[in-house]
Ligand SMILES: *[C@@H]1O[C@H](CO)[C@@H](O)[C@H](O)[C@H]1NC(C)=O
Ligand SMILES: *[C@@H]1O[C@H](CO)[C@@H](O)[C@H](O)[C@H]1NC(C)=O
C-alpha cells in the first residue's frame with residue numbers, strides 16, 4: 168500500500184518549477200515551521216521558492232511582497248510565534264478583479280505551484296483561484312497583459328493546503344497547525360490560577376527520595392476564607408475543541424461548548440455542582456466556556472451571564488478571564504513544530520506530483536503520518552458540523568467532529584463529577600508507578616482511580632512501585648484523594664525502578680493480604696518488564712492470575728506496544744525549551760556551536776524530535792549508527808555554514824548514542840575543527856527533561872489511558888470471575904495499553920517479547936525512524952539519505968480525529 172521514495176531521488180525533480188508559499192487568516196503558532204519546511208524542501212528538490220508576504224493581500228499587490236527565498240531566508244524562525252511572512256486578511260482576493268491581479272503576479276514569475284497555510288476560508292479561496300486559473304489567464308491575454316505563449320506555458324495552477332488554525336476545527340486531520348500550542352497557553356493560565364487559589368485537600372508532597380524515611384508526607388490544610396470561581400473563556404466561535412480539551416486536562420467543574428449545549432435548567436445543576444464541590448473541600452471552581460457557547464435554542468451563553476449567575480445564587484467571589492489573543496501567542500509547542508515540518512515537506516511532494524486532474528488537496532495528520540486529503544470534501548464535512556448545530560442536531564454535531572472529540576466529551580462527563588458509587592463490586596484494584604517519574608502519570612492515576620471507584624471497586628495506591636507492593640505500602644484511595652492531580656508533574660505515588668522477580672513471595676503476600684484482584688502499572692520499560700515477570704510467575708502463584716495492565720509512561724518513549732508513552736511529549740517540550748534558551752544565550756556573541764546531550768537511554772526518540780523542533784544541525788542517536796566519516800562531514804558542513812554568516816549551530820547527542828564518541832569527544836572534535844571560525848560549548852540537559860507541569864497532550868492522554876485501562880480491567884474481572892474468585896491466566900489478561908497509529912490497543916506482554924530488544928530496552932522497530940531523513944534534509948545534511956516515506960492518499964471515510 169505504501170510506496171517509499173529515496174529523498175536522494177527526489178533531488179532535482181522540481182528543477183524548472185517555481186512554487187510559492189503564503190500564510191493567511193488568523194495566525195497560528197507553527198506556521199513558521201511550515202514555511203521553513205516548504206521553502207527548504209522546495210529548494211532541495213531544485214525548485215525556485217517564493218515567499219509571499221502579507222497573505223493574499225501580498226499576492227494581489229505583488230511587487231516586493233513576492234520574494235525569492237534562499238535556504239537562509241528561513242533560518243532561525245522555527246521557534247518564533249505567529250508568522251514571519253504575515254497573514255493579513257484580504258477583501259480584494261474575494262473579488263475576481265483581485266484574483267486577476269494575483270494571477271498576473273504569479274504568472275509573471277512563472278509560479279504555478281501554490282502552498283497556502285490557513286483556515287478553511289483561506290483554503291476555499293485557494294481552490295476558487297485554482298478553478299478560475301485558466302479563465303483568469305485568458306482574460307489577461309485578452310487584455311494584452313500577458314502573451315498567449317506565457318498563458319499556455321502556465322495553463323494550470325497546483326494548490327496544496329496546510330490547515331493552520333488554533334481551533335482544530337478542520338475535518339480530516341487529527342490536528343491543525345497551532346491547536347496544540349494554543350492548549351499550552353490555556354494550560355499555563357489555568358495552572359497560574361490554580362496556584363493562586365489553593366485547594367484545602369490533603370496534598371501529599373513526595374520528596375522523590377529513594378529512601379523512604381526522608382520522604383515528606385505533609386498534609387496541608389489551607390484555611391478556607393472564601394470560595395473562588397474562575398470563568399475562563401477560550402477561543403472557538405464554532406468549535407469547542409480548545410474548551411473541551413482544556414476542561415479535560417484541568418478537571419474543570421463545568422464546561423460549555425457550542426456542539427453540546429447544556430440541558431434546560433442547567434443553571435441549577437451548575438450551581439448545585441459548585442456547592443457540592445465546596446462541601447467536599449474544594450476552594451476553587453473552574454468553569455470553562457467556549458467563545459461560541461450556546462444554549463439549546465441557539466442563544467449565546469456569555470461568560471458574564473455565567474459569572475452573574477454564580478455571584479447572585481451562591482455569592483462566590485467570581486472572576487471572568489477572557490483569554491483572547493494570547494492563545495495565538497508565544498512560542499510554538501514541539502508538537503506544532505514537528506507537525507508543521509512534516510506537513511510542509513509533504514506539501515512540496517504533493518505539488519510535484521500534482522497533475523491537472525488531481526483535485527486540490529490539503530495535507531493533514533492521520534495517526535503520526537502526513538496524509539493527502541481531498542480539500543473540498545474536508546471543507547464540506549467541516550460545514551456539515553455547523554449545519555448540524557444550526558439545525559439543533561447537537562448529538563450529530565458531536566459525532567461529526569470525529570471519534571476523538573466525542574471520546575473526549577464522554578470522558579469529560581465521566582470524570583468531572585463524583586458519581587454515586589455503584590454497589591460494591593468486591594474487587595480491589597492496586598495502582599502503582601514504576602520507573603523514573605514521567606509527566607502524565609498522575610493524570611492516569613486520577614482517572615483510573617475515579618472510574619474504578621465509580622464502578623464500585625476498592626482502589627489502593629501503592630507507593631514506590633514493585634518495591635512498595637512487596638512491602639505492603641498500600642493506602643486506600645477516595646474520589647477526592649486525586650483532586651487536582653492532572654496538572655501535577657512527576658509521580659505523586661512515588662516510583663522506583665525495582666523489578667518484581669526478587670520479591671515475588673512478598674508481592675504475593677501483599678496480594679493475598681489486601682485481596683487484590685487487578686493490577687494497574689503505570690511506568691516505563693521496567694513497568695513492562697515487571698508485568699512480564701509477574702505474568703511468567705503465574706505458573707508458580709495462582710494469586711498472580713489476575714488482570715494486569717501497563718500504561719506506558721516514560722520520557723524515553725521506549726516501551727514496546729505503543730507509539731507514544733506518557734511523559735514523552737512533555738520531555739520533548741522541556742528539551743526544546745532548553746535548547747531554545749541555549750541558542751538564544753549566544754546571540755550577540757561570536758559564532759558558536761552547542762553540543763547538547765539528551766536523555767532517553769538507548770532510544771533516540773527524544774533527541775530526534777527535539778532536533779526537528781529546534782532545527783538542530785544533527786542529532787546523533789544509537790539506532791542510526793554513525794562513524795568518524797559522518798562526524799567529519801557534519802563538522803565540515805557546520806564550518807561552511809558558520810563561514811556563511813550563520814551565528815549558531817546546535818548538535819544533539821543522545822546519552823548512549825555511541826560508547827566511544829562521547830559528548831566530550833564530540834565537543835573536542837568540534838572545538839579543534841572549528842578553531843578560528845567558531846567556538847563550541849557543551850550542555851547536558853539532565854533532569855529538566857522530566858519536565859515541570861505536564862503538557863496538555865500528556866494530561867489528556869494520561870486521562871484517557873487511565874479510563875481505558877480501568878474499563879478493560881473491569882471487563883477482564885467480570886469475565887474471569889468464577890466460584891467466588893478471579894482466575895485470569897490467559898496471556899490476554901496481562902497487556903500493554905498502547906496507541907498504535909490511531910488505535911488504542913491492548914497487546915499481551917508475552918506477544919511483545921518478540922518485538923523487544925531487551926538489551927537496549929526498546930522496541931526492535933520504531934515508527935519515528937522515518938522522521939530522521941526529515942531532520943537531515945531540513946538541516947541540509949550532506950550524507951546519503953535513508954528512505955523518506957511520502958504520505959498516503961487518505962479518503963475521508965469518517966470525520967477527524969483519533970480514538
Ligand atoms: C460483595 O460481597 C458481599 C458479601 O461478601 C455480598 O453480599 C455482595 O453481594 C457482593 N457483591 C457483589 C457485587 O458480588
Ligand atoms: C569502543 O572502543 C572499544 C575499545 O576501547 C571497542 O572494543 C569498542 O568496539 C568500541 N565501540 C564501538 C561502538 O565502536
Ligand SMILES: *[C@@H]1O[C@H](CO)[C@@H](O)[C@H](O)[C@H]1NC(C)=O
Nearest residue numbers: 593594595682684891892893
Ligand atoms: C476478595 O475478592 C473477591 C473478588 O476477587 C471477592 O469475591 C471476595 O468477596 C473478596 N473477599 C473479601 C474477604 O473481601
